[in-house]
Amino acid sequence: MEEQSFISFSYKVRSQIRICLEHIENTKRYIEVMSFKFHLTAIITALFFFNSPAVANTLPAVSKEIETETLPLASFLFAQRDPLRVGWHDNSHKQELKDLRQQESKPVGSLFVQLRPRKYEGEYQLALRVLRDGSHQFQLIREFTNGQPLNHKRYLTIPFEHLIGAIQGEALRVLFPNDRVEFGGWRHQTTYSWETPDLIAKSFTKSAKYSFPQQVYKQGETFTIPWNILRTDLELQPLAVREPLFIKKDESGLRYAFYRIQPGDTLYSSVVIRFIGETKHYVRSQNASDLLVLNGLEDAHQLSAGQLIKIPLEWIRPEYLHQVPGIYRISKDLNTETKKSEPRRRISTDIGLPQAEKLYQISIISQR
Secondary structure, eight states, X not given: OHHHHHHHHHHHHHHHHHHHHHHHHHHHHHHHHHHHHHHHHHHHHHHHHHTSHHHHHHHHHHHHHXXXXXXXXXXXXXXXXXXXXXXXXXXXXHHHHHOOSOOOSOOOEEEEEEEOOOTTOOHHHHHHHHBTTHHHHTHHHHHHTTTOOOOTTSOEEEEGGGBOHHHHHHHHHHHSTTOEEETTEEEEEOOSTTOOHHHHHHHHBSOTTOOOSOSOOOTTOEEEEETXXXXXXXXXXXXXXXXXXXXXXXXXXXXXXXXXXXXXXXXXXXXXXXXXXXXXXXXHHHHHHHHHHHTTOSOTTOOOTTOEEEEOGGGBOGGGBOOOTTTTOOOTTTTSOOXXXXXXXXXXXXXXXXXXXXXXXXXXXXXX
């Protein structure tokens, strides 16, 4: 009797287990069918979306524009040793992919420079060489490399605004090859379709909020950026100093005034007091110490005749600076239309220089 009850109970348990297994199988089939339907619906929707004429015409154009505009546009050699590349990056494609409608306004973009670290150069040394306030910004290098080690065989992309002025100035020269020195300022010619006054103001001027006479410039149109607005650290202005000083770029690509030591000269009396426009004793002492570091000297009393001492241009006394004749004069018709009866003459940067050199004995540096 007990045996029959056990058999009956076992049969009921097996029946319940079989029913549960059937429910599980049915549920799995239902999930598979629903998943298949979902994927099928997604595929059909995607095919319909991408076969739409508007999308088919827009996406390739956007992709092509992104691919094109992120490529470098020009290359140059900085400090006669470092190959650099400059370009424009379109960072407006994120909005375009969200809303694929035609955009009437010009895309918002930014400039960038690509460079290769020097062999055995670390993050700190690279930042010190190329970044503004590099000694305090060297951690940015790690961000630009995405945490990867520096590789001197590969180009590193750095946003334009983070670089020192000398590199920015050289990059702007090659990116806009038709720009030139003009009466009253730097003459800029609109070269690319993506240029905007905001981007030019941000790149060239002391204040990114500087407003140009027009909001839109067509390719080929020109306008002048006044000297008092143009950033001095770009080193685009022609500079001149009187003898015995002369100007040239050092191995880092920066412009300095140089003085050649004569027999009997000392750093303090022959350089600091003579050429630097400071009168306070403690400031002169600091200047002398800074010149020792800048020129890699250990002892101010051990100077040899013929040795070159470089001096930052912003330290030079006004009487040893000389403006290039005519270049810094503010023109009355700045950024205005020139009358047809009075065609505008292209002004050479060396107008009057032979006479000026004869009178003032000056040394001038200008690359364009």
